[in-house]
Amino acid sequence: MKEGPDISQIGALIGDPARANMLTALMGGQALTATELAGAAGITLQTASSHLSKLEAGALIAQRKQGRHRYFALADDEVGLLLENIMGFAANRGHLRTRPGPKDPALRKARVCYNHLAGDFGVRMLDRLVADGDVTLDGDDAALTQSGEARIAAIGIDVPALRAQRRPVCRTCLDWSERRSHLAGSLGEALLGRFIADGWAKREKDSRAIRFTAEGERRFVALFP
Amino acid sequence: MKEGPDISQIGALIGDPARANMLTALMGGQALTATELAGAAGITLQTASSHLSKLEAGALIAQRKQGRHRYFALADDEVGLLLENIMGFAANRGHLRTRPGPKDPALRKARVCYNHLAGDFGVRMLDRLVADGDVTLDGDDAALTQSGEARIAAIGIDVPALRAQRRPVCRTCLDWSERRSHLAGSLGEALLGRFIADGWAKREKDSRAIRFTAEGERRFVALFP
DNA sequence: TGAATGCTTCGGCTAACATCGAAGTATGAA
DNA sequence: TTCATACTTCGATGTTAGCCGAAGCATTCA
Structure with a gap:
């Protein structure tokens, strides 16, 4: 043994x-x-x-x-992925905290997962990128295609700079509320940073929840319908 | 909080x-x-x-x-996936057992992961299926294509019977030794069962290691080059 | 029915560890 | 220099929980 x-x-x-x-x-x-x-x-x-x-x-x-x-x-990112993974498992088993709390719906809609976007919004963003052929999946790894690079650059993210880092640009991360994957890695981090820098969304105080403004949500949905 | x-x-x-x-x-x-x-x-x-x-x-x-x-x-399968996941994390961190033990190389080559094939052989099998367009990946989920269904049926596995079960047919599972995904789900279980039933491979006693016979390995490599 | 096997429950022991009060160290501000 | 803040270390306490011996069920076999 x-x-x-x-x-x-x-x-x-x-x-x-x-x-x-x-x-x-x-x-x-x-x-x-x-x-x-x-x-x-x-x-x-x-x-x-x-x-x-x-x-x-x-x-x-x-x-x-x-x-x-x-x-x-x-x-590092690995720890975040592991914890999110265990949370997903715990959620399935009903190992929830005694009271879900009022913030729960907000967390399911959009929240930060260590450094990237998770929840319904995060899952839908990755789904759209994959459906449009901008990201290809390979197990837990993921890769940005040429068309994807153009799309991301148009949002105002310096993709070559991301590639220059040692970290993986794209990774998938299992979402505990949606039970599907969302986008992690340096690209996932950069995208969330962009949304916040552009005023589309704000982090809630003392919470993992992310609140999109009305205008920000409109733009986000326009980008990832 | x-x-x-x-x-x-x-x-x-x-x-x-x-x-x-x-x-x-x-x-x-x-x-x-x-x-x-x-x-x-x-x-x-x-x-x-x-x-x-x-x-x-x-x-x-x-x-x-x-x-x-x-x-x-x-x-259930979920528990196996979680444990394999944590093992992968632990292996990366060097939380290895004090002594790797002599069986370690055998484990890395081929082992059972709860009920499916893991290790180098497991990873290569999934790689081949994906490269040939027989399995498509979507995050942690995976799906068998039409061509894939034919290929699997040719090995002697009753795919419709697998689909009739409530469990997912295809899933990916992160391999702790290879740090890449291999195939889990009922198909993963059925494939390993087939290999053993056909005498290609045998489980080692008191171990997770799987030993392929010379003939079995030849056939396996022919199927998944 | 009696004996044997497989497993659970009970009780008490022990070691580990989470916890906090108090004291100690380090950095920054006045 | 002196004080304040941020954090660590030390020491003592109390609870928890792993552990095993012994006894208790349950099932099977003779």
Whole structure:
């Protein structure tokens, strides 16, 4: 027995409620301070500090010192994908939180998934790109076609610059609310950044929800009908 | 905060080493008895019984009574996909077991992933099917084309019977050793069953490894060059 | 019916760990 | 320099939960 990689370490890291809450908070994509994360998890600063060092030792999160603050964020895209995946599984099993809360519909419509767009809007965007032959899928990998590159460039995104990064440009990420894939990778991040920079959408405070303005939603739907 | 599904319960279930070992053993796809699982995890029967009831309460496994035995198996395909996914993540992070063990190369070449073929052989099979236009990918879903249906039928698999089941016929599953997708779903299960039934390959005892006979490997490569 | 096998339940022990108060370190501001 | 803020480390506490021995069911076989 004892074959393959050891999953129990990762399970144990995610298995503590306080740590799970911190990770969920970090799925918002913003780097947060230890104090903020302690608040999110409902624990004191000392306890949070202990948890954070464990998560860091497990390479699930990374910290960046900046002045007297220390900002914590998910270590990389892979962690976000994994967490979204587990959330999808948990949602199917009915392992939902006791009360769905009023924000739930908004989360299902559009939310940030670590650094890219998820929810109904995210899924529909990828569907449209694939249907139009702008993105091709290959398992969990994805690729931008020539026509796709033109389309993305027209939105105002510097595709060559994305390609120059070491990260994959396109990836798929399983959406827990839609149970279908949406677009991740540096392109997914760039697109969400564009929508927000252009004022089409705004992030809700203390939430993963993304609220599109009426005008922004109109434009988004025009782009990805 | 406290948004979305609760991942900590699932993390906690997987987070205990004894339970993780049992789940890994069940990834072999065979239903095992409590005694066998206790052996796999290196614990006594009583302790195993306690763990098993927790896993069952969490809907990760299901049991089937048969005479005086109780057979435990993963609850469904979804669980297998999730575990393989976490294994892939763990492998990337270097959360490997202390010693890779001698079986590791065999596992990377061909192994059973709950009920379908994984490893180099599994990945190459799906690659070939996609390249030939027999399977189309759409995120984590996949579909068999007309030409694909003919090809599969020629191998001796009753595709309409697969379609009649409620389960998805094609799914992709992320391979932890190859970091690419292989074919899951009822078709993936049927294909592996065919290979074994035709004597092309045999399951190794007490392992997830699959050993192809020389003749079987020749035929497999001829089918999926 | 009695014996054997397979598994669960109970009870108590132990180790691990999450938690927080208090003290310590580091950075920045006054 | 002094104070304040941000965070970590230490120490003590309490709860949890894994673990196993022993006893209790349930099923099968003789």
